[in-house]
């Protein structure tokens with residue numbers, strides 16, 4: 431056993447993932463492209479929330495942390511969360527994001543991500559371009575019992591129509607994925623208008639959590655960071671947002687709202703109805 435553990439550790443060290451156990455059984459994992467996923471490890475089962483860009487073998491890396499039965503949940507269909515699904519036989523996500531999943535795991539996106547990976551000096555296997563990725567099963571709201579740890583799956587339309595957030599009561603933790611991070615993007619074609627987004631995400635404040643993890647930051651945040659973001663997301667703040675160019679979305683009238691602690695929200699002005 432000692433030998434095999436050493437072997438597993440050696441493999442983990444050679445993998446381009448960085449994991450940080452931010453709370454007991456809560457591993458926030460950054461992939462080589464720089465996006466994060468979260469592995470929740472209970473007493474009987476584990477849940478992987480998102481799969482990253484998929485340029486490296488996510489499943490093999492997860493196995494270096496836990497051998498428990500694993501469920502794989504995709505918070506939404508964007509490629510930086512969903513392309514890693516190619517390493518798993520089965521994933522799940524809310525039905526509203528399946529169309530985005532199909533688009534963002536398609537050949538055009540893979541080609542673009544491959545170019546980005548090469549620009550970072552990363553290599554990947556041929557399967558990155560050719561693997562068939564099974565369509566996710568349809569996720570339902572509710573509790574997933576991991577044994578001593580619960581993952582409460584909540585549908586929170588905003589960043590995308592099918593965005594999922596996960597609340598972990600035993601760790602007083604909320605996983606917001608892309609529905610909130612200090613630089614929240616709300617301008618993709620499928621994103622909701624900013625007022626509807628605000629209304630949906632503000633409901634999350636009623637949860638008694640103390641900490642937040644998001645997909646594009648490796649660190650654990652105090653909830654006050656997100657609370658201050660939401661409390662200042664007033665109509666006046668949104669009206670004062672300034673135009674900003676985001677490549678390749680120049681055709682969209684993107685505006686950037688300035689929020690406390692250097693946070694920003696970039697949204698589609700045409701959908702704002704302010």
Ligand SMILES: [Zn+2]
Nearest residue numbers: 506508589608
């Ligand atoms: Zn996203």
